[in-house]
Amino acid sequence: KPSDLPPGRWGLPLVGYVPLPFKSLEDHLRDLYKKHGSIYIWRMGVHIMVFLHDQKMAREAFTSTDFIDRPPWQIFCLGEKSPKGVVGSNGLLWQNNRRFALRQLRDLGMGKSKLVAAVHTQAAMMVEEIKKQAGRPARLPHAMSVAVVNIVWQMVGNIQFKVTDPKFVEFRECVELLMDSMKNLAIFDLLPWLGKILPRPILNRICHLDLVENAKEKFFAYFKEVIAEHKKTLDRDNPRDLIDAYLTEMEKENPDSTCSERDLCFLIFDLFNAGSLTTRDTTVWMIFYLANYPRVQEKLQRELDEVLPRGTLPNLEDKPRLPYTEAVVHELLRITSLAALGAQHVATRDTEIGGYTIPKGSIISNVISEIHRDTRHWDNPDDFLPERWITAEGKFSAKKAGFMPFGVGKRQCVGEGLARMEVFMFTVALFQAFTFTPPPGKQMDLRPDTGNAIGHNPRLKQEVVAMVRP
Numbered sequence: 073k074p075s076d077l078p079p080g081r082w083g084l085p086l087v088g089y090v091p092l093p094f095k096s097l098e099d100h101l102r103d104l105y106k107k108h109g110s111i112y113i114w115r116m117g118v119h120i121m122v123f124l125h126d127q128k129m130a131r132e133a134f135t136s137t138d139f140i141d142r143p144p145w146q147i148f149c150l151g152e153k154s155p156k157g158v159v160g161s162n163g164l165l166w167q168n169n170r171r172f173a174l175r176q177l178r179d180l181g182m183g184k185s186k187l188v189a190a191v192h193t194q195a196a197m198m199v200e201e202i203k204k205q206a207g208r209p210a211r212l213p214h215a216m217s218v219a220v221v222n223i224v225w226q227m228v229g230n231i232q233f234k235v236t237d238p239k240f241v242e243f244r245e246c247v248e249l250l251m252d253s254m255k256n257l258a259i260f261d262l263l264p265w266l267g268k269i270l271p272r273p274i275l276n277r278i279c280h281l282d283l284v285e286n287a288k289e290k291f292f293a294y295f296k297e298v299i300a301e302h303k304k305t306l307d308r309d310n311p312r313d314l315i316d317a318y319l320t321e322m323e324k325e326n327p328d329s330t331c332s333e334r335d336l337c338f339l340i341f342d343l344f345n346a347g348s349l350t351t352r353d354t355t356v357w358m359i360f361y362l363a364n365y366p367r368v369q370e371k372l373q374r375e376l377d378e379v380l381p382r383g384t385l386p387n388l389e390d391k392p393r394l395p396y397t398e399a400v401v402h403e404l405l406r407i408t409s410l411a412a413l414g415a416q417h418v419a420t421r422d423t424e425i426g427g428y429t430i431p432k433g434s435i436i437s438n439v440i441s442e443i444h445r446d447t448r449h450w451d452n453p454d455d456f457l458p459e460r461w462i463t464a465e466g467k468f469s470a471k472k473a474g475f476m477p478f479g480v481g482k483r484q485c486v487g488e489g490l491a492r493m494e495v496f497m498f499t500v501a502l503f504q505a506f507t508f509t510p511p512p513g514k515q516m517d518l519r520p521d522t523g524n525a526i527g528h529n530p531r532l533k534q535e536v537v538a539m540v541r542p
C-alpha cells in the first residue's frame with residue numbers, strides 16, 4: 073500500500089480486503105474508525121474506497137469539483153453506456169438535468185403551497201387506509217407506498233393512482249424487482265473482471281445484469297406510454313408537469329442541449345428511485361419510533377392539538393408554530409440516518425483530503441450514520457431526544473454542523489425540500505388521527521433491516537397498533 077494513502081485495509085490485488093461475513097458493513101466501518109480515525113481506506117475488489125467520518129472533511133470533499141462525479145458503476149448507470157438522468161450521470165448532462173430537476177421541483181411547488189394540496193390529499197388517504205386496521209396489531213398498509221409514489225407522479229406526469237389500481241400493483245412490482253436485482257450489481261461493480269472470465273449466463277446469475285435490464289426496460293416502456301400521451305396534448309405555454317416542461321425544452325434550438333427521450337425516461341426513473349421509498353421509509357420510521365417513545369408522541373400530539381383544529385393539516389406558514397413537531401422530524405432524520413453511507417462519489421484526479429493523497433478513481437463515501445452519532449456534535453447520540461433541537465426560549469433551532477441526512481455539497485439531495493414537506497405533513501396527519509403503540513407486550517424493533525448494506529431501512533414486516541384518537 074502506498075504510504076501517502078490514508079490508513080486502512082489493503083488486502084490482495086483484484087479482490088482487495090474480503091471482510092468477515094458475520095459482521096455488518098457498518099460494524100466493520102466502526103472498527104476501522106476506532107482504529108484509524110476520521111478518514112481511512114478499504115480496498116474492496118479493484119477499488120480504493122475512502123470513508124469519511126468527519127462532517128468537516130465530508131463538507132470539504134463534497135463541495136470540491138475533485139469529487140463531483142459518480143463512479144461509472146452499473147448500480148448508477150443501469151447498463152447504459154453513457155449514463156443519463158441525474159443520479160448516475162456526470163458532466164454537462166448531469167449539470168443540465170440537475171438544474172432542470174431543481175427548477176421543476178421548485179416551480180411545481182416543492183416547498184411551496186402548490187404541492188401542499190396534493191400532499192394533503194395523500195396524507196388523508198393514508199389516514200383512511202390505516203383506520204381500516206385500527207385497534208389491532210397489523211403491518212402498515214400498502215397505501216403508504218401509493219401516497220409517496222402519487223406525489224412524485226403528480227409532479228412528473230400529473231397522474232394519481234387509486235390504492236386498488238392494478239396498474240399501481242404492476243408499477244410497484246417493477247420497482248421491487250429492480251431494487252432487489254440492483255443489490256447484486258454491486259458484485260459486478262467491485263469485481264468488474266468477472267465480466268472477462270465468466271460466461272454471460274453465469275455472470276447474469278451472480279450479478280443480475282439481465283434482471284436489471286429487463287426491469288428497467290419494463291419501466292421505460294410504461295414511461296414512454298405516458299410521454300406519448302403528453303406529446304398528444306402538449307401546450308407549450310402551459311406546462312402541466314415535469315414531462316411537459318422537458319418536452320418543451322427538447323424542442324428548443326440549444327447547442328448545449330443534452331435532452332433525449334431516453335434521458336427523460338432516466339430522469340423520471342431517478343425521481344421515483346430516489347424520491348418515493350425514501351420518504352415512505354422515513355414515515356414508517358416515525359411511526360415505529362414514536363410507538364416506542366410514548367412520551368415524545370404525547371408531547372407532539374399536545375402541540376398539534378394546541379395549534380391546529382383536529383383534522384386540519386398545516387400549511388407551510390404554520391411550521392414556526394409547531395417547533396416540537398419540527399424537532400421530532402429532525403431528530404428522526406438524525407437517529408435513523410436513512411442514507412447511512414450516502415451515495416458514492418469518485419475522485420476525478422489525484423487529490424488530497426486531510427493531508428492524505430487520494431488517487432484518481434478512488435470511491436468516496438461520507439458515513440452519514442456515524443457523523444450523526446459523533447459526540448463532538450451530539451450529546452448522548454444514541455438517545456432519541458427531540459429536545460436537543462429546541463432552544464431555551466422554546467423555539468426550534470436547525471443545527472447545521474454534524475447533520476446531513478440529505479448529503480452535502482454539489483450533489484446534495486435534489487428532493488430535500490419535497491421530502492421534508494412530505495414527512496412533516498404525514499407526521500401531523502398521522503399523529504392527529506392516531507396514537508401508535510407496539511403490539512401488547514412488545515417493543516418495535518428499531519434495528520435497520522439487514523437487507524440493505526448502505527442504508528437504514530425499517531423492518532417493514534413487523535406489526536404496530538394504530539388507536540384512533542378520541
Ligand code: HEM
Binds near residue numbers: 159486491
Ligand atoms: C427522506 C428522504 C430522502 C433522503 C434521506 C435523501 C437522501 C439523499 C442523499 C444522501 C443523496 C446523495 C447525495 C450525494 O450524492 O452526496 C440524495 C441524492 C438525490 N436525491 Fe434524495 N433523499 C430523500 C428524498 C428524495 C426525494 C423526495 C427526491 C425527489 C423526488 C430525491 C431526489 C434525489 C436525487 C435526484 C439525488 C441525486 C442528486 C445528484 O446526483 O445530483 N431525494 N438523496
